[in-house]
Amino acid sequence: MRKSLIPLALSGLAMTLTPALAGSGRTGILEQLQAEAGQAFSAERGKALFMARHKGGKPKTPSCTTCHSKSPLNAGRTRAGKRIAPMAVSKTSDRYSDPKKVAKWFRRNCRSVLGRECTPLEKGDFITFMMSR
């Protein structure tokens, strides 16, 4: 009986810790970007980046909204048909918490949409916007 309580307690602990850990991962990423950008982030600019139709990227992906849907609160869809969980932190709590994942997708998606890598300022703005939602 007692033994079965241990995993229960551990999983309870894990459940309370996961969002906290996710939060700390996110803070670390933002601090790093902040240091590189040297300027305060703005949710407004993040929103503009997210909503705009860009030139210079690949023709099939003119905007972040092509895949992430028009609202950060809604699920998106890849061009191949797979669901993408909402981008807003309020909807998907573990967003922007794994530095490698964040770096990988910014690299890919900015190249696809803008035809270049995003600047640290753009990345910070984007995450700030998603945290405000």
Add this chain to the structure above:
Amino acid sequence: MTRQLEPDDKIRSEQQTGIPVWDLFIRFFHWSLLALVCLAAFTGFLGEEWWLNYHIWAGYAIGLLVVMRLVWGFVGSPFARFSSFVFSKQQTLSFVRQLLKGRPPRHTGHNPAGALMVFALLLVLSGLVLSGLVLLGGQENQGPLAGLIPYFIGAAFGEFHEFLAALLLFMIGAHIAGVIVESRLGGENLVRAMLTGKKRFSLPGHETAYAKRKAALVAIAICGTIGLAGAGAWRSLATIHPGGLPKMPENVAWKSECGDCHYAYHPSLLPGKSWQMLMAGLASHFGEDASLDEKTRREISSWLQKHAAEHWDTEAANNLRHISAEQPLRITASPWWKRRHAEVGKAVFARKSIGSRGNCIACHRDADSGRFDDQKINIPEK
């Protein structure tokens, strides 16, 4: 056209009760065989791919019936025994000659032409069941022979299976025609006789009785022995791992990196050369940037090439090895893939839960294993 009986025909006539000719098993065999052949023909010629199981079970049942009929042909009622309808060449030829004159000689059981048809049907049915088993094992990696038969043999037997199926339909047509002709010329309703077991006429000197209980017990004992031996062989065959599907260690990097934007395509769906090219051009991947860090890219690339289509013997791998010359990286551009999905309309791929041709797993529930069984096809309605 009914031929009148003449007194010197020396034919015993028991119009009231009838003469017992076709025993219960023969009648059961005949009509259940008819039903099962209809089911097998319908699911085989017209049915959807995912009805394959009905086809397979009809085939197994037909196989069992044929085995029981063969046993009963040696121990059963007088007119069920093969020995009662083995005719010499002369007898057969003279019967046919008389038949052409419109005066076929009377037989209590099968006449020589009917007997030939019975043997031919049993032979073709056995051929269909056996070739079906080889086809199922070789091409679909299913059934008792899955571990033994390579794809190319299964595919060849598939052609033979189809030929026999067409032949069977033709023979059934001839059989029905024969029954109609014989019933009209001979004055005996053969369909009713196969339902009631009784005929109105028989030739003198013929023992016309159903088998005794002892014969049934002997038949059950023989069938039981064959059944046990068959089940034992089946069980040991089932332990052989299908040669076409080698065990593949899962690759975590592939599963997560290649499963983000779409179903992670099974390595058996493209040849090694395609995978190598695809993995070298991830920065421009079907209109998107799917780039990876170099270490992960190398790992996934070599894993995909190691388990590419060349190393599998499934239906999908054997056929998808032949890629499109213009679009060597697209599974969905290969000639075989296009042919196989020609009947699936554009609107179906556009359905909300499918989205694109490349979303294999939306319709093929077993796409992750690379099997692509017919039975696992399930096209979502919306």
